[in-house]
Amino acid sequence: MITFMNNSDSEEEPCNERTSLMSAESPPVPSYQDGLQASEAGEAQAHRKRRAGSSRGPNNIAGGETSGSFVPVRECILENEEEELTLKYGAKHVIMLFVPVTLCMIVVVATIKSVRFYTEKNGQLIYTPFSEDTPSVGQRLLNSVLNTIVMISVIIVMTVFLVLLYKYRCYKFIHGWLILSSLMLLFLFTYIYLGEVLKTYNVAMDYPTLFIVIWNFGAVGMICIHWKGPLQLQQAYLIMISALMALVFIKYLPEWSAWVILGAISIYDLMAVLCPKGPLRMLVETAQERNEPIFPALIYSSAMMWTVGMAKPDTAARGSSQQTWDAAEDGREHLRSHSHAESQMSEMRSPVPTHPVTSLEELEEEERGVKLGLGDFIFYSVLVGKAAATASGDWNTTLACFVAILIGLCLTLLLLAVFKKALPALPISITFGLIFYFSTDNLVRPFMDTLASHQLYI
């Protein structure tokens, strides 16, 4: 940890790891199995043609179950019912993910376009040791590929390290590491960011004010992310740190390396999550076996968890408003869906009844949430930010990449509904994004420019 370069930090590795989508997995309790599998499925476009078995209201099912037992028994009817309900809310979840991703991208693009600092080349990270200033194309390409290899191997090493730590239950270490990195992110990067923004707009701010502002921002952020806090504030903080991280990447990664790295990361993501021996998959399975919660600092969640003692769950209609993510209570809550913090997961999950005698009506109306790893946010924003920074000042390219990424996210969520297991969120979106970036930049731009100069409309 100590040997990392100061700018890119220990945070980077965890940041890099959280980039896939995962659907909820069932907990160890067997009778959860059916209900779980069904309940996690949900998708906006609903291209699944599976017909729900029955369409009875919640009351029927609830009436049958007065279980005081530890495990609410779910019947098949409930399962289908859940499916329908989740499908109905499926579109909602996609939007719940669209909004933060969009916000993050907007922040990044706005900063890139306005603050000069992030487009100046001031050196490189230690993870990309080869410079791209070489005159010949071949050499540059070679350097960028080498950079990518170095970066990816760093990521692989860190991921494996993390998996080992998790396997051997060194939770304290992981927690400490996470806290340290989020501390650094919240304070140092915010300081730099704020400094640059103020410089750009020529606003004077004295040090005491700055200190107070940053201290408050950082302290509240730490509390929100690692402990309890209002959901929206937590979401806002997570978006902010993703944006900051993405900005750092955009600044310090050389041009070609950035694109090659983006491509390589998606491939890595694909393999790490789907291959049986992939580190992330092992993480997921270990987490599931132990029925453990996710580290809150690395996953963006769009819905909430029940705190202990919640009698009445929110209905979906009320949205994820006032519930708090109770990370500290995690141990006592059954999470139906597990994803490991470091792994690149996002999941569809339903909040778990924490209290053993939760009645079934409550289960019916559970809010479903989707989770997306923060690394996903970061890399999406890196793609769009790079497009904004380097596409000859062209907004069309940025817009095209933005739409491409959103569509990729949609498709990934669709696949999530179909497959119902951990899925990498990066590959599809990044592929679309890259295709659209390069094609828009090279093909569409001359076309549109010519059209615009003659003021023709298509």
Place this chain on the structure above:
Amino acid sequence: PAFGLFIFTIARDPLRIIILIAGAFFWLVSLLLSSLIWFIAVKASDPQDERLQKGLLIFGVMFSVLLQEAFRFLYYKLLRKAIEGLVALSEDGCSPISIQQMAYVAGVGFGLMSGAFSMINLLADALGPGTVGIHGDSQLYFLTSAFMTMVLIFLHTFWGIIFFHGCEHRRWWEIAAVIIMHLTVSGLSFCNPLYVGSLVPSYLLMAAAAAWAYLLSGGSAQNLRRFLLCKC
């Protein structure tokens, strides 16, 4: 105005937002393909020949229009399948969104994307220093661009409705009418900078398309009157 349309009618329902984004995506793909063709044509031809370049441009525009309509058709097919899926999975046997709404949203998606692509660079440049029309071009460049873009966005919306309606009821002449209208509007823009030639007919066409789409969606003069009178 298009943005207002978006906020008031689409932003509420998440399904519509997804359809919107997907519509924009389809438009984008069609643009990509058409510019690919144009690019190849340009590269394969002589860059010095003005007339040829102009001709190629015209060809590119027409081809792009045709491609856009083709993609609209593809999108229609996709939405049909989606509706079936939604119906199958909904509780009460009817889909949460009707094909007309989808048509509207798809049209808005297409329109927004095309408008955005037409206008955004212009807007970005407009923020910077400069004088409009310094080289002898029209001074109304920005204004007319804005109006043209707006009319195009609205037209896309109406075309979406008419097109989907035509596909639903197998009225090929409606589809053909949409295509012809689109070609006409694009062709009219060739008259620029003779703005009278392009803007006025476009607006007339838009009014016609609006009325047609309104009638197709089940509106009528009575509805309109009731709506206007009720409000005030």
